Amino acid sequence: MRYNERELLSLARQPAEKAAEIRMSVPKKGNVLKKRLVKLVVNFLFYFRTDEAEPIGALLLEHCKITKEEENVFSISFIEEPERKYCFECATEEQCQEWVEALKRASYEFLRRSLIFYRNEIQKMTGKDPLEQYGISEEARFQLGAHRE
Amino acid sequence: MKLNERSLAFYATCDSPADNCGFLYKRGERHTAYHRRWFVLKGNMLFYFEERDSREPVGVIVLEGCNVELCDSAENFAFAIRFGGSKSRTYVLAAESQEAMESWVKSLSRASFDYMRLVVRELEKQLQEMSRGLPGGCSQDAPDPWKPKPSGLEQCRERLPALPAVPPKENGCAVWNNALEAEERPPDTSGHDEEGALRPPPLPPRRRASNGSGTASAVAQSPSTFCRLHEQYSREVARLRQDWQQKRRGSQP
Numbered sequence: 200m201r202y203n204e205r206e207l208l209s210l211a212r213q214p215a216e217k218a219a220e221i222r223m224s225v226p227k228k229g230n231v232l233k234k235r236l237v238k239l240v241v242n243f244l245f246y247f248r249t250d251e252a253e254p255i256g257a258l259l260l261e262h263c264k265i266t267k268e269e270e271n272v273f274s275i276s277f278i279e280e281p282e283r284k285y286c287f288e289c290a291t292e293e294q295c296q297e298w299v300e301a302l303k304r305a306s307y308e309f310l311r312r313s314l315i316f317y318r319n320e321i322q323k324m325t326g327k328d329p330l331e332q333y334g335i336s337e338e339a340r341f342q343l344g345a346h347r348e
Numbered sequence: 349m350k351l352n353e354r355s356l357a358f359y360a361t362c363d364s365p366a367d368n369c370g371f372l373y374k375r376g377e378r379h380t381a382y383h384r385r386w387f388v389l390k391g392n393m394l395f396y397f398e399e400r401d402s403r404e405p406v407g408v409i410v411l412e413g414c415n416v417e418l419c420d421s422a423e424n425f426a427f428a429i430r431f432g433g434s435k436s437r438t439y440v441l442a443a444e445s446q447e448a449m450e451s452w453v454k455s456l457s458r459a460s461f462d463y464m465r466l467v468v469r470e471l472e473k474q475l476q477e478m479s480r481g482l483p484g485g486c487s488q489d490a491p492d493p494w495k496p497k498p499s500g501l502e503q504c505r506e507r508l509p510a511l512p513a514v515p516p517k518e519n520g521c522a523v524w525n526n527a528l529e530a531e532e533r534p535p536d537t538s539g540h541d542e543e544g545a546l547r548p549p550p551l552p553p554r555r556r557a558s559n560g561s562g563t564a565s566a567v568a569q570s571p572s573t574f575c576r577l578h579e580q581y582s583r584e585v586a587r588l589r590q591d592w593q594q595k596r597r598g599s600q601p
Contacts, residue, residue, distance in 0.1 A: 307392060
């Protein structure tokens with residue numbers, strides 16, 4: 200699949216919501232954990248070799264499952280291939296929990312649901328649609344029970 | 349750089365709703381010929397397919413940080429997606445009508461994650477300010493300040509036994525079929541249930557402010573407030589639903 204790599208690399212250089220050196224394994228034979236710089240920017244998780252400026256890879260965090268595994272460890276897998284796991288071994292259990300929470304909220308779809316929820320709550324309380332000031336109240340993607348294909 | 353392409357392709361083709369879709373002409377990179385492609389916008393990702401029913405996208409444009417503008421072109425209804433970098437490619441697209449062009453320019457210019465996050469934070473702030481302003485204390489069942497244990501959304505689903513079973517999800521697409529929408533349908537459409545199951549119960553009475561003492565801690569991160577509120581409201585809805593169902597059963601011979 201073609202993609203605009205230059206822009207994605209540029210995104211990887213931007214200030215991260217969260218970044219840390221974490222041991223990580225990709226779903227390949229052996230599943231060897233290697234120390235990586237892991238960086239969360241918008242809904243992408245970039246991972247770098249610790250001494251390199253360009254990421255080795257990027258994960259788009261949509262339709263994924265973040266699972267707390269054993270102590271200090273969490274994994275990311277995607278809906279269509281739940282057995283293929285990216286594993287992350289943190290330094291502490293606290294760090295692990297922080298990453299799990301941050302990653303669960305890191306998808307565009309999560310933001311969309313939050314928006315719809317808040318919009319509805321505010322509308323119930325005030326009778327007014329808070330999205331009108333943004334001029335986006337009619338957009339299909341923000342409606343309750345958003346349209347299906 | 350590796351990208352999780354298989355998952356990307358799945359995201360592009362699965363039945364989660366698209367923010368926009370339609371045919372657009374895309375100008376080639378080296379040659380200026382335009383190719384008609386089927387475009388699907390989901391979140392901040394603009395996928396394009398050779399045909400409408402192609403199984404996999406030909407490519408994707410990550411829209412984060414882009415500018416969308418009308419552009420001069422021999423082609424009618426043309427617009428461009430531009431990025432900041434010096435060597436960045438500009439994507440020139442053309443719609444098939446003025447209306448389509450305007451619709452695309454509008455949805456693409458608001459497609460970024462950053463934009464969504466801004467709007468969500470703003471709404472969350474508004475909600476918090478309104479909650480502080482309302483009289484009344486916190487409800488007895490207000491949950492503890494947000495603890496980073498199972499996602500509030502997951503917990504809520506497990507407490508609603510009458511609803512169709514939904515696979516657990518965090519960032520998944522199962523949400524489009526799930527209980528969340530059924531609970532939050534606005535009053536004037538609540539009579540209709542697409543699943544063909546029981547009609548949802550009437551909405552609970554206008555609720556009081558959310559946990560007053562919790563708002564301070566809730567300022568921490570917007571989605572945690574969302575999860576906490578969601579969990580709180582879900583419990584109440586579940587209770588009301590049970591009551592309503594019991595009454596309903598009681599009234600039948």
